[in-house]
Amino acid sequence: MTVRRIVANIATKDIAAAKRFYRDVLGLDILMDQGWIATYGSGESMRVQVSFMAQGGSNTPVPDLSIEVDDVDAALAGMRKAGFAIEYGPADEPWGVRRFYVRDPFGRLVNILSHR
Secondary structure, eight states: OOOOOOOOOOOOGGGGGHHIIIIIIIIOOEEOOOOOOOOEESSSSSOOOOOOOSSSTTTOOOOSEEOOOOOOHHHOOOOHHHTEEEEEEEEEESSSEEEEEOOOSSOOOEEEEEOO
């Protein structure tokens, strides 16, 4: 047996609120929209990973999602321009990532990162 995909599911009554954060700022494509579910994604090849954490590193809270981008500073600028409050960072962490934390429209803490 091979795991082919892991999907993060976020409960909300306002499916459309995801569009501004995940599509407009992060650039994800809408892969499926059934009204009761909207799935965003990318054609990029991704590794399957699940992390289990006692803390978020650098004594930060454990984020609900971690999203790796190719340009963390561009993502940061996009989040600020869209009016999303940055909760941590940007920080160059000792384990080799540059990152920041932001809350999505559903209150989920999202770790946006890039490997240096």
